[in-house]
Amino acid sequence: MLGKRLSAITACGAAAVLVLTGCSSKATSGSGSGAKAAAGSPTVNIMVGGMSKQIYLPYMLAQQLGYYAKAGVNVKLQDEPAGGDATQNLLAGQVDGVGGFYDHTIALQGQGKSAESVVSMLQIPGEVEICRTDLKGTVKSPADFKGRALGITDTGSSTDFLTQYLTTKSGVDPATTTRRGVGAGTTFIAALKQKAIDCGMTTEPTVSQVLKNNLGFILLDMRTADGSRQALGGTYPATSLYMTTSYVDSHKDAVQKLVNAYVATLKWIQAHTGAEIADKMPADYYAGVGKDAYAKALDSEKGIFNPNGLMPADGPKTDLSVLSAFNPAVKGKSIDLSKTYTNEFVSAATPIS
Incomplete structure (x- = not known):
């Protein structure tokens, strides 16, 4: 069945597998690096669509840098490997915000629901379509996807959106x-090894x-x-x-403090090397690939990170087109x-030292 994870691949067993696969433990972590915001500070629950992926690095990095506490907000991060599932948890009121792709807010509006991005962290997807080595020369473009098994994070995720678009476009x-x-x-890699998928969309590491x-x-x-264009x-x-519009409108102080922390984190990323960033991250994040390779990947793709948090002016139209x-x-919807999205909070962000 489309979008259903293969049980042999996704069974979350040992703790090490939980870290590397992105299988969700639903565990939460506080506003970290040993620092906590002052008593009385707002608490915000955020579900991230795969925290160990480099494309979602700012969420944990902000914690490791102590920026949540400095901004005056208590943040509880929850890991959910699929963006579509995270969005459903947002709509159900289980979390206050989602660390995921902006395109979900467009899809939600098409369904008659209102959510908005309050800070843009990536200018481009950072996604890669990878095919099995034995198919080199056979699969040359998405035009060769007919009849193929294609790996995505899960149904309703942004990798699902992008995969369908690339297929349709071809x-x-x-x-x-x-x-x-x-x-x-680990689960993506196992799918390649077992030939459960021919190609798949994934990220670093x-x-x-x-x-x-x-x-x-x-x-x-x-x-x-260039690759994204x-x-x-x-x-x-x-x-x-992204958060529901009703939450943003009723929790402006908490949202502003969050955005202050993320804008500071994005600026910190631009001012530091991959090795310096890797030094701040939990060892679990690079255990599968090695710290040096993790840092090298960060150096090569640092351009994916938005340096200021503002929504790129030409970006939303591209997402809508896709x-x-x-x-x-x-x-066919208006x-x-x-x-x-809103730039209100990024424009009003105050520095964190």
């Missing part, structure tokens, strides 16, 4: 493919681990601006913090992009 009906939710890290072990080759690379037609804002190509919740 003249292949997504219905002629099998999209399988295989998560990231999984990409480096796949290449290191010669398990696959890169078909499409959206870790660069070639694949998607323009700048594609990705990782953001979703309009295949997503029934968006296709979408007001101005309601899917």
Whole structure:
């Protein structure tokens, strides 16, 4: 069945597997690095769509730097490997915000729901389409996806959105493919090894681990601006913090403090090397690929991170164009992009030292 994870691949067993695969433990962590915000500070629960992925690095890095506490907000981070599931938890009121791709706010508006990005963390997706090594020369582009099993994080995730778009753009009906939710890290790698998928979309540090072990080759690379424009037609804002509009309107002080922490984190990323960033991250984040490879991957893709947190002016239109190509919740709908994000809090962000 489409989007269902293969039980043999995604079984969350040993603690080490939990870290590397992105299988969600639903565990929470406080406003970290040993520092806590002052008593009486607001508490915000944020679910992140795979915290160990480099594309979501600002969430844990802000904690490791102590920026949540300095901004005066208590943050509880929860790990959920699939963005679609995180969005459902947001709508159900289980969490206050989601660390996920901005495109979910567009899809939600198409479904009659209102959510908005309050800070843009990635200017481009940072995603890579990888195919099994034995298919090199056979699969040359998404035009060869017909009849193929394609790995995605899970149904309704942004990797699902992007995979369907790339397939459609290349003249292949997504219905002629099998999209399988295989998560990231160990589960994604296992799917390649077992030939449960032919190609799949994933991010660093999984990409480096796949290449290191010669398990696959890169078909499409959206870790660069040029690669993203070639694949998607323009700048594609990705990782953001999005919340329901009702929450944003009623918790402006808490949202501002959060955004202060993230803007400071984005600036810190730009001012430091991959090795310096890796030194701040929990060892579990690079255990599968090694600290040096993790740092090297960060150096090579630092350009994916938004240096200031503002929504790129041309970005929302690209996201809408992608979703309009295949997503029934968006296709043919009148979408007001101005309601899917706000720059209000980034523009008012105050420095953190």
